[in-house]
Amino acid sequence: MTAILVKALADLRRRRVQAAVIFLTVLLAMATGTMALTLMSQTRDPYQAAFEAQKGAHLQVEFKASTDPQLLASTPAIIGASAAGGPYPATSLQFKHGGQSFYVQTFGRDSAGGDVEVLNVTAGHWARANDEIVLTRSFAELNKVSIGDTIQVVSVPAQPTLKVVGEVVDIDEGSADLSSQHAWVLKGAVPALTTPGLSTYLMDYRFPSDPTSSQLQSYVDRLRASLPPGSITASINYLLIRSIFNITNQIITGVLSAFSVFALAATIAIMATLVTGIVISAFREIGIMKAVGFTPAGVIGVFALQVIIPALAACLIGIPAGTILSQPLLANSSHALGLPYVPSFSLGLDLLLLVGGLLVVSLAATLPALRAGLLKPITAITIATAPRGRSGGWLRRQAARLRLPQPIVLGIGDAFARPLRAALTLVTVILGVATVVVAIGLPRSFQLINNSETGAGNYQVVINRSNALPDAEVMRILNAQPETARVVALDGENIAVPGISDPVNSRIFRGDSSKLAYMVIAGRWFSGPGEVLAPAGFLHDTHLKIGDTFTGSLNGQALQLRVVGEVYDISNLGHELFMDYATLPPNTPNSDPSTYWVTLRPGSDLNAYIQRVAGTQPDLLDVHPNNTSLIGPVKIIDSVLLVLAVVLVLIGVGGIFNTLLLNTRERIQDTATLKAVGMSPRQVIVMVAASAGLLALVAGLMAMPVGLYLHRLLNDVVSTSTGNDTPPSVYGVFSIFELMAMPLLAVAVAVVASLVPGRWAARTNVIEVLHAE
Amino acid sequence: MSELVRLTDITKVYQGGVTGALNGVSLAIEEGEFTAIMGPSGSGKSTLLNLVAGLDRPSSGSVTVAGSDLGRLSETGLARFRRDRIGFVFQFFHLLPNLTALENVLIPAQLRSRVSAASAGRALMSRLGIGEVADRYPSRLSGGQQQRVAVARALINQPKLLLADEPTGALDTKSGDQVMALFAELHQEGQTIVLVTHDPKLATRCAARVISMLDGRVIDDARLETTERKPADVIRVRSEEPSR
Secondary structure, three states, X not given: XXXXXXXXXXXXXXXXXXXXXXXXXXXXXXXXXXXXXXXXXXXXXXXXXXXXXXXXXOEEEEEEOOOOHHHHHOHHHHHOOOEEEEEEEEEEEEEEEOOEEEEEEEEEOOOOOOOOOOOEEEEEOXXXXXXXXXXXXXXXXXXXXXXXXXXXEOOOOOOOEEEEEEEEXXXXXXXXXXXXXXXXXXXXXXXXXXXXXXXXXXXXXXXOOOOOHHHHHHHHHHHHHHOOOOOEEEEEEHHHHHHHHHHHHHXXXXXXXXXXXXXXXXXXXHHHHHHHHHHHHOHHHHHHXXXXXXXXXXXXXXXXXXXHHHHHHHHHHHHHHHHXXXXXXXXXXXXXXXXXXXXXXXXXXXXXXXXXXXXXXXXXXXXXXXHHHHOOHHHHHHHOOOXXXXXXXXXXXXXXXXXXXXXXXXXXXXXXXXHHHHHHHHHHHHHHHHHHHHHHHHHHHHHHHHHHHHOOOOOOEEEEEOOOOOHHHHHHHHHOOOOEEEXXXXXXXXXXXXXXXXXXXEEEEEOOHHHHOOOEEEEOOOOOOOEEEEOHHHHHHHOOOXXXXXXXXXXXXXXXXXXXXXXXXXXXXXXXXXXXXXXXXXXXXXXXXXXXXXXXXXXXXHHHHHHHHHHHOOOOEEEEEOOOOOOHHHHHHHHHHHHHHHHHHHHHHHHHHHHHHHHHHHOHHHHHHHHHOOOOHHHHHHHHHHHHHHHHHHHHHHXXXXXXXXXXXXXXXXXXXXXXXXXXXXXXXXXXXXXXHHHHXXXXXXXXXXXXXXXXXXXXXXXXXHHHO | OOEEEEEXXXXXXXXXXXXXXXXXXXXXXXXXXXXEEEOOOOOOHHXXXXXXXXXXXXXXXXXXXXXXXXXXXXXHHHHHHHHHHEEEEOOOOOOOOOOOHHHHHHHHHHHOOOOOOHHHHHHHHHHOOOHHHOOOOHHHOOXXXXXXXXXXXXXXXXXXXXXXXXXXXXXXXXXXHHHHHHHHHHHHOOOEEEEEEOOHXXXXXXXOEEEEEEOOEEEEEEEEOOOOEXXXXXXXXXXXXXXX
């Protein structure tokens, strides 16, 4: 055993560059894999822990203000809830802070505790007076509102001021960058803050065990049946909230998992190439080892250990590194959930990764090393190196026919001289280039979706009006501005739809909304009353398709609706309806639009427009530029993709480098001969670079369909997880030029990577090499 | 005849070497000469050949071949020099195993961008008696055939000087004789040849001049079949070398 270790260590010292390649590739693969698995294993638990600690509501239902509170107090028994909170009086509050206007659904509640939806006060204290308000920490952080700040309520004529006294984490709502937010005041403060007709009651329900989606739907149906028609205005359940909390991490873990498998596959390919190469070039050494008494297992051990030792070192660093790198994302989750951040990892998982990683590495090293173990000593000593095949001859002849310079012809022939090695190298490069394709494509797809969601380029100004200012007056102001090209006004209503437990949030447009350029996946944009579009999630859950009609219900009034198109929209995980304002029944209460999207004429001064419009009603109008920036989670996913692309490219470069190193070492006598007959150092470098370039070109060309397929697949995964089908335009984010340029870029990177082995080959000392023969 | 090779006071000391591989060697070789450099292992004969071929540089002194001072040439210049002026035949042939015989022969020409050298290559191979194996890979050739291919490769660019380092060392007697006969024929046609060997009989069989070396020095320089020396004299010199 000592002899095996001594020999393996001596060989490692001799093959330092290859050891470094193994170390780096295994390190990157293990760090990525550990990060993915740590996130996967740890992200679900914090939400569940917080949900239990804060007695999260399985179901929250909003009722019309006219509903009898006594009746509401009896609803838990109707649906078999084990605990309930409320009824809490609620109103939609618009307030100003720092020159900006905000909306929060505000509830009257006298304490943060209770049997359901315990609010975790993370800073300050609960409201003690009627002029105090408590916000979610997520809202406060996103909008830079601090404890002690004063806000001015503008949704009621009195425009009272409130002092922010506390920040809480509410387990029953999503983060501020993905969802609208709640706020809390004392119950006694609600009447003074309520706009007539805009108040509701909220009930929180908790059940003995976590209900399923269909159970939740049956609860809402039962409530609807036992209360006067139109009593339920909105409802939301814990499954949706949990999805919103987890969606970013789910996408990141999905992407990380897929690409860590790539990284591992590429690493295995490199190691198999390496060991095969070492065995091939060391036939004589193998013969001598056997001649002096190494058993076949001992020989295999020597070669396998040369890979396992640097791989073990890489695992010992890579696994803790991956665990550490996953912590910011986990801390982010804990922070959002109001949980104290505790470094989260599983020693068992890390050990499993170590054992699994080493097992895979050992297999990848041992299988090619078997050849060394099975070699007969006399054969090995006699032939010194493995016979070289004639593969590559055809390529070389084709290149010669093209009258390419001889070094290039020879290099092209060398690229595939060892078909297995070439194939394994192609695998590493294909994975690297494919990852780059995804890393370039997916952010562009996200950008397209973001542009559609935020109306980037289609409207420049967003205006919110106070309820004290009539819609007609806002339209008069806007139409009076010479720069105004188009105004689309927006109302939101919750419409009850058969087959869906929670009333569906609906976007109701007035004006030429077809110009907003939402992504219509199938069908068309609505052109008249009663026509609606919905995302795939809605259509799937309601079993509706384009052309179908259904009856919805708004405030107890029936609405005949017909699906005319499928639209992409990530809000509420695909439970959303888009329709024209004319669809609303006459006299629908409080249905006047409160948001206005304004498209300016070309060349208009945006800031001047905003200042002028805001100046007409400074207290009642909130006017700001349309914010089209990417939301935080997308930025995180883009960054993760970028890191993965760098990792996979590095591994791909490592693969090419490793192969060239093996090729040049194996062909050192050929190179020396070529130099002896007149090949210049530069021509030697060109020969090696040609070899690298061809491998990269072939891999690059093969990688393009792989990358495009992966890009498509990941887009589908993201779309599906947000309740959508993928819009076709999101797939086609590459120009023909880019599709052609990427393989060429791979060639350029490979040629640069070839410079080291190329220079090494060019410096071959002819006399030493040929004399050694 | 004009002078083709001139070595002036050449010394060569390898790294770590206490004594030089060559110690103050000076000699000149005329165009058209067939010169044999003879000596036991370690005498410096191969080192001398490598310096003339531009494969190595002397520690001191100068090497001039075909008017080029090799000391003034860069690595690229030396590569061009080897490609255009020198043909080198090795003991172990050093053919590229994944190229056919013809492709091996054509390499120096193609490195020189002579893309239309194929017909010349085939003609040369036919002349050397290996035309029928042109499309075979080296592993399918006998030792003698491989060495003929190596000679063809050395000649393809019509070099001024053909260098051969123990060209029969890896061949059986019959094949060795054939290769030497080929060298004699080439010499008859005017090719300048420098042959390194440790075999006095081989040296004196074809060469008109035999330079004997020992411990990095020229100890004898004999022009044979002249009034000065006869082959037997050279063999006698060899037998009188001090034991090492």
